[in-house]
Amino acid sequence: MAGEDKTVSGMAGRYALALFELANEAGQLDQVQADLARFTAMIADSEDLRRLVKSPVFSSEDQAKAVGAILDKAGIGGTAGNLIKVVAANRRLFAVESIIRGYNAMVAKSRGEIVAEVTVAEALSPTHSASLSAALKDVLGKEPKIDVKVDPAILGGLIVKVGSRMVDTSLRTKLNSIRTAMKEVG
Numbered sequence: 001m002a003g004e005d006k007t008v009s010g011m012a013g014r015y016a017l018a019l020f021e022l023a024n025e026a027g028q029l030d031q032v033q034a035d036l037a038r039f040t041a042m043i044a045d046s047e048d049l050r051r052l053v054k055s056p057v058f059s060s061e062d063q064a065k066a067v068g069a070i071l072d073k074a075g076i077g078g079t080a081g082n083l084i085k086v087v088a089a090n091r092r093l094f095a096v097e098s099i100i101r102g103y104n105a106m107v108a109k110s111r112g113e114i115v116a117e118v119t120v121a122e123a124l125s126p127t128h129s130a131s132l133s134a135a136l137k138d139v140l141g142k143e144p145k146i147d148v149k150v151d152p153a154i155l156g157g158l159i160v161k162v163g164s165r166m167v168d169t170s171l172r173t174k175l176n177s178i179r180t181a182m183k184e185v186g
Helices: 009-028 029-045 047-054 060-074 078-089 091-112 128-142 171-185
Strands: 115-120 145-150 158-162 165-168
Touching: 009 029, 009 078, 009 091, 029 047, 029 078, 029 091, 047 060, 047 091, 047 145, 060 078, 078 091, 091 115, 091 145, 115 128, 128 158
Parallel strands: 115 145
Antiparallel strands: 115 158, 158 165
């Protein structure tokens, strides 16, 4: 099943697939997912760690040492920790977030879950989150797992992606459409 999975592709997809297969064989899907979620939260909370992950300025040795120390201090080891260390040593740390998203998508698919990626301009209130979940359940016929990303660049509205379907009601897209229409008129 995993060998024919096309949810992610490219280099990040190959790492995610390898991680999924290793974790599945070891019966550690949940543990690996929890460790990866902690690492993702650490990236979101630390500007320095984000810079380390994204910047091509750091050598692979520097990245590997720094990530190793961070993982040890956070108590992230095993399969997830080894993957992150290998990614850093192979100078692919910039793709770790894509690898984690790919892994999470494979886990969700293996469990029969539906994942909705929702991008919003600012964090959702509990009321809005519940409304969104109910609306998605009505459309999909099943309770989705909602992965919310905050991106102030969309200005307002939201972008919902479920599988290959995407609905973009962001203010940025609407303004770009108006700008294009205005250029065609004038």
